[in-house]
Amino acid sequence: MKAQQVRIGHIAKEIKMSYSLVCKILNNTPNFKPSESTRLMVLRKAQEMGFSYSSLRRIHRRKHTRVKHQSGGDIVIKTLNGEVFDSGTFVTDDLSKNGTCICKPELERGVFPAEPFYCDFKMTDGPLRGHTFKGLPVRLACEKGFAMGFKFTDMSKEQLRHLSSVC
Numbered sequence: 086m087k088a089q090q091v092r093i094g095h096i097a098k099e100i101k102m103s104y105s106l107v108c109k110i111l112n113n114t115p116n117f118k119p120s121e122s123t124r125l126m127v128l129r130k131a132q133e134m135g136f137s138y139s140s141l142r143r144i145h146r147r148k149h150t151r152v153k154h155q156s157g158g159d160i161v162i163k164t165l166n167g168e169v170f171d172s173g174t175f176v177t178d179d180l181s182k183n184g185t186c187i188c189k190p191e192l193e194r195g196v197f198p199a200e201p202f203y204c205d206f207k208m209t210d211g212p213l214r215g216h217t218f219k220g221l222p223v224r225l226a227c228e229k230g231f232a233m234g235f236k237f238t239d240m241s242k243e244q245l246r247h248l249s250s251v252c
Contacts, residue, residue, distance in 0.1 A: 091136045100130050111136070113223075113236075121239065129165050132201050154180035154251060156211030160190065162197060162204050170198045175206070182248050184220055184236040197222075197233070204235060212251050216244060 097107040102123075109117045110127040119127075156177050162170045173192035177185050185206070207217045220235030240248075 091131075091134045093136075096127065096130050096134060096136060099134065100126060102127070125165060128201055132165060153178070154185075154211070156208060156213065158206050158208045158210075160187070160192075160204050160206055162192070162202055164198060165201050165203070170194075170202060171196070174209075178232060180248070180252055182245065182252050184223070184234060185218075186232050186234045188230060188232045190231070190233075203238070206235075213247060216247055218244060 093108050093111060094104050096111075097104045100107075106119065106123075107127050108114075110119055110124050111131060154177055158175055158177070159172070160175045161172045164170055171192045171194045173190060175187040175191070176189040178188045179186045187206075203219060203221050205217060205219055208214050218237050219239050220237050222233055223236045224234040226232045226234075237244075237248075
């Protein structure tokens with residue numbers, strides 16, 4: 086199927102899941118927490134079928150206030166099947182209990198993948214030094230230089246406690 090022809094219903098039928106479940110996962114519906122394996126199965130199938138995310142109605146909305154927070158870290162970019170795509174360093178521009186905005190990425194390959202991906206962030210300085218977070222990209226901005234927003238996923242209570250102490 087061509088990218089513009091793939092609909093949520095096509096994906097749901099292909100993986101034998103309900104339309105509602107697939108729709109909530111692709112739209113990143115607030116307060117909906119599917120298992121990580123189910124979420125990854127839907128995202129992988131959407132990628133495989135060439136689903137166009139521009140057709141989604143829900144846009145990313147922040148749940149928590151951002152605070153200016155600049156610190157550095159190491160970044161590992163992975164495709165949804167877990168393969169390492171690239172790695173390098175980054176600087177955070179701001180931080181919230183939900184995610185971060187990074188700027189000034191220094192990557193070995195110099196690009197982010199065109200396919201869906203996630204990142205592992207290891208903070209190397211500041212109050213979160215030594216802590217690692219996993220994040221999914223939710224927005225890209227290029228008006229004042231490159232910046233990419235990420236939503237943290239799979240956070241432990243300890244990680245949330247450390248973020249809360251900073252935000």
